[in-house]
Amino acid sequence: MTVAINDIVASIESLRNHVDIIDKRTIEQTYKNIGNATKSSVYFPDDAATILLGDDAAAIPQKDGSHLLLAAEGIVSHFLKSDPWFAGYSAVMVNISDICAMGGLPIAVTDTIYSFKAEDNEAIWDGMIAASQAYGVPIVGGHSCYHSAINALSVSILGKATSNILTSFDAQPGDAILLAIDLNGNYYKEYPFWNASTTNSSQNLQKLAQLPYKIANNKWSKVAKDVSMGGIIGTLLMLLNTSKVGAEINIEAITKPESTTWKKWLSSFPSYGYLFSCPTKNIQNIKSLFAENGINCDHIGSISKQPDLFLNYKEHKLKF
Known part of the structure; x- marks a missing residue:
């Protein structure tokens, strides 16, 4: 357990200074020029x-x-x-x-x-x-x-x-946070990019592209953001900033490829990856839709009122 805790703590420390995550945090500087x-x-x-x-x-x-x-x-x-x-x-x-x-x-x-x-x-x-x-x-x-x-x-x-859009402005305290990623891939060359796209069929790519649309129009969620540069953590920070909320994340709830480290996975850019927040009553509907289409979807945490991000591992609560 000690080795695992040390690995997680070291990973979080390094992520705080990761250039792609810093970049996500400083995006808000743009709005000083054009407003919100x-x-x-x-x-x-x-x-x-x-x-x-x-x-x-x-x-x-x-x-x-x-x-x-x-x-x-x-x-x-x-x-x-x-x-x-x-x-x-x-x-x-x-x-x-x-x-x-x-x-x-x-x-x-x-x-x-x-x-x-x-x-x-x-x-x-x-x-x-x-x-x-x-x-x-x-x-x-x-x-x-x-x-x-x-x-x-x-x-x-x-x-x-339609009128039922997904946004990053409407996450509410008490919402569940879901992470959907297509794990049917591998890292592309030396890049921090999890590639499940170029190896996939056109038919499947087009089918998967419609899943967030179905979630929105079934009114299971009003909130989403695609996981991009900065990975899971950088993307989550952006969502929390626009919704002016915080979150608690259970690291152990995140499915990680066995061949990679937490540091790399938490900052990776998946070709198909989305964060959602939703009322707890809709968790299973969203997870089932993704499962039916071969996509891993984890319930990884919850939205909190206090605008801080905590990454929890076992009994340890680590403020990001």
């Missing part, structure tokens, strides 16, 4: 509404009660250089995850791509097209520059949700 909310476009006065800023995608209310969803992702330069095919694939994939995390379904993506010459883009395009075809979401336009001093890539996405 904005009004919708003046050109559509009949759709006038307040749009909250800080979700995985912007949810823009429509007259019929539905929502347009808009998101974007940029790819860091060292990733684009070291693995251009997977960078292109990931740029499309993570945008789709952002839409799904809102309880929506993706419509189409556009890209902005810069390179010194056109040949530099071939592997990037191959990756984007592979993801587009795998998930059934078309690339419908964008902007290309073939005489740039640098290579750069960003992708944006449009999606749609």
Whole structure:
């Protein structure tokens, strides 16, 4: 037990200083520039509404009660250089995850791509097209520059949700916290990326993409966030920040691949991973839906009123 406790404590200490988790914590600095909310476009006065800023995608209310969803992702330069095919694939994939995390379904993506010459883009395009075809979401336009001093890539996405969206602003004290991850994969090369996407079938990827939509429209949950860079802990910190709540997490309740450490797993980026909070009465409905589709879903903790995150292991309660 002592070795296990020491491992957990050391892992938590290192996670506090993990660059991806620090990055997630400092995202709130963005809102000093643009605020926490904005009004919708003046050109559509009949759709006038307040749009909250800080979700995985912007949810823009429509007259019929539905929502347009808009998101974007940029790819860091060292990733684009070291693995251009997977960078292109990931740029499309993570945008789709952002839409799904809102309880929506993706419509189409556009890209902005810069390179010194056109040949530099071939592997990037191959990756984007592979993801587009795998998930059934078309690339419908964008902007290309073939005489740039640098290579750069960003992708944006449009999606749609009903009136029943998932958000990161509505976690309530007493809610259960659920973690759903597709464990049918492995780490991709040397990256902290748990890949259950490129090895999966298009049919299954498209089926799995619809599960958060079903959860939202069955009204089992109002709250979700996709697990991204910063992993389980970094993503949870973002959710707690927007909902202005805290949480207690039971580390032992999290299913971890035997071949990896807690430090690596808690900061890993799964290709299919979502955090949900929900009333306790809906725990089994959500877990059953994921289980029926081959996805591991753990009840890992609960939302608390006090805005602190505690990671509990056996009888030890560790403040993050």
